[in-house]
Amino acid sequence: MQHSVSIKDLSLSFGSVKVLEHLDLDIRQGEFIVLLGPSGCGKSTLLNCIAGLLDVSDGQIFINGKNVTWEEPKDRGIGMVFQSYALYPQMSVEKNLSFGLRVAGMKKEEIAQRVKRAAEILQIEPLLGRRPANLSGGQRQRVAIGRALVRDVEVFLFDEPLSNLDAKLRSDLRVEIKRLHQRLKNTMIYVTHDQIEALTLADRIAIMKNGVIQQLADPHTIYNKPTNLYVAGFIGSPS
Ligand code: ADP
Numbered sequence: 001m002q003h004s005v006s007i008k009d010l011s012l013s014f015g016s017v018k019v020l021e022h023l024d025l026d027i028r029q030g031e032f033i034v035l036l037g038p039s040g041c042g043k044s045t046l047l048n049c050i051a052g053l054l055d056v057s058d059g060q061i062f063i064n065g066k067n068v069t070w071e072e073p074k075d076r077g078i079g080m081v082f083q084s085y086a087l088y089p090q091m092s093v094e095k096n097l098s099f100g101l102r103v104a105g106m107k108k109e110e111i112a113q114r115v116k117r118a119a120e121i122l123q124i125e126p127l128l129g130r131r132p133a134n135l136s137g138g139q140r141q142r143v144a145i146g147r148a149l150v151r152d153v154e155v156f157l158f159d160e161p162l163s164n165l166d167a168k169l170r171s172d173l174r175v176e177i178k179r180l181h182q183r184l185k186n187t188m189i190y191v192t193h194d195q196i197e198a199l200t201l202a203d204r205i206a207i208m209k210n211g212v213i214q215q216l217a218d219p220h221t222i223y224n225k226p227t228n229l230y231v232a233g234f235i236g237s238p239s
Pocket residue numbers: 014019037038039040041042043044045046
């Protein structure tokens with residue numbers, strides 16, 4: 001079977017510090033995978049390797065069967081949503097959504113259509129004329145998701161997209177991300193240190209510690225049958 005994303009024996013060091021060690025991970029087409037672990041365990045590093053924002057020290061990354069280990073980020077068919085939004089402050093929401101497509105030389109009508117569809121799905125149509133500074137945190141994060149959405153990417157990468165939001169917004173957007181996945185049916189890799197997010201969103205959860213995946217299983221199994229004390233402690237299963 002061809003996997004959507006396949007990571008083979010991936011290692012990464014910063015200088016002499018090993019951050020990812022011989023990591024393997026196969027992700028099915030349309031799967032929602034959550035990478036869960038404490039701060040510093042290597043979640044963002046792994047996501048950045050998949051996105052092509054970091055060079056790996058060793059190992060390979062395949063997307064839809066193609067070895068992309070040394071491909072440019074833009075050629076990988078992925079879209080990334082960061083905790084910090086990373087919107088262009090001087091551009092309107094509409095321009096933020098369309099910028100990448102214009103740079104890629106897409107036709108105006110096609111761009112307009114894609115922006116309209118993304119704005120509709122994320123319910124940000126009334127905001128298209130505004131600048132990021134005039135948006136709430138939740139609205140900014142919708143725009144950031146919209147920028148990946150307009151590109152029609154196969155794989156969405158999320159790096160703690162909700163951790164800057166207050167509790168109410170966080171649970172609202174969590175529901176929306178779930179709905180988005182049900183609608184698009186694409187592959188999503190979602191990094192968080194929040195157990196609730198992991199348990200409610202994931203098809204499978206990968207529990208990470210010191211650059212190693214400790215257990216990879218569906219939420220029910222992780223919660224009820226943790227393979228070791230670390231996993232049990234982290235997911236907060238009753239003893
Ligand atoms: P997480 O996202 O799980 O919180 P990271 O992937 O950001 O963890 O970081 C994993 C480890 O790598 C941490 O110990 C961090 O300090 C280190 N690290 C991350 N980025 C760099 C970098 N550019 N240079 C050196 N060390 C880094």
